[in-house]
């Protein structure tokens with residue numbers, strides 16, 4: 174096989190990395206800047222190899238070089254394009270090549286950091302050592318202060334996982350599938366207990382490092398941006414209630430910063446045990462909304478699960494907060510001039526900012542419906558669930574056709590489902 178150039182390797186390994194959802198812009202629509210008018214290329218292409226966006230701990234959106242060290246893998250996870258039985262072009266960077274690429278992109282101002290993952294070569298420990306070496310070269314030999322997100326291999330020695338956290342801002346260990354049965358069936362080389370054990374180790378190291386920092390100014394940092402994970406949606410028979418339950422356990426037990434949901438997409442040469450069709454993208458979106466409800470709106474996982482139907486699935490035509498409100502109509506209407514903050518957060522159409530503004534404004538005056546209208550995109554969605562000085566929704570929440578009244582029009586749904 175002829176030697177691949179760096180660009181050819183980058184093409185293969187950046188493309189192979191795009192299936193990891195841990196970067197916020199992974200699903201962006203492609204626009205090519207090739208073939209612009211008069212033979213000149215256009216600008217603003219989102220097709221560039223390996224650049225993705227993520228959010229730094231301080232909330233800034235940063236661009237990262239998102240790449241695999243290699244797409245060779247000795248494991249055979251059915252859903253993965255890089256599995257050993259997959260017929261794809263393979264490539265491999267050395268840790269030095271990854272470090273050089275990162276630095277040259279960084280110096281050109283293309284990126285502010287690196288997202289590095291890998292297929293498993295030789296063994297989990299060997300792969301982990303290679304990932305750590307790339308980060309070490311950047312941090313120790315070049316004093317690289319940019320953001321580094323390292324995927325860690327749960328089967329690797331805990332000491333190696335720990336070393337990764339000493340160089341990285343964020344580490345992530347993919348839980349892959351929501352149920353143990355799904356993992357056993359679709360990722361036979363992986364083990365749910367091992368994955369959880371690695372997450373537990375990372376959690377302890379993060380806590381210890383934070384604690385040490387309080388007492389010793391120069392205590393080493395350990396993954397200051399925390400740990401995250403990814404769950405594949407729609408590759409197995411797990412329903413949304415299973416996924417929400419699993420996410421809640423992960424947040425509670427391992428202090429994860431984020432659980433990412435990645436709608437399974439059929440891959441070339443797919444294994445026969447996988448579904449032929451991808452789940453609707455709107456399902457992934459509804460799961461992110463339910464995740465938001467648990468993290469920022471005070472819903473318990475049980476409450477989010479209560480918004481699912483008899484099949485354990487969240488409705489696709491309405492968001493989970495509206496689904497919950499329609500199911501528990503007896504909770505409403507809520508008086509915007511008296512209801513506590515945690516209850517106002519349950520009103521469909523009122524976000525955290527709107528609720529904070531309501532709380533601030535009602536200290537000075539009694540609020541009318543018009544005041545609420547100025548704080549929300551759709552007062553029609555809010556109206557059935559609140560009372561204000563001049564508004565009482567007589568029997569609105571009892572209407573049988575309330576769901577129909579509030580569900581977005583079908584054309585809007587198609588935008589999401591594209």
Ligand code: SF4
Pocket residue numbers: 246247248249250253254255256257291292293360
């Ligand atoms: S371990 Fe599994 S998911 Fe990871 S690269 Fe290998 S085949 Fe893919």
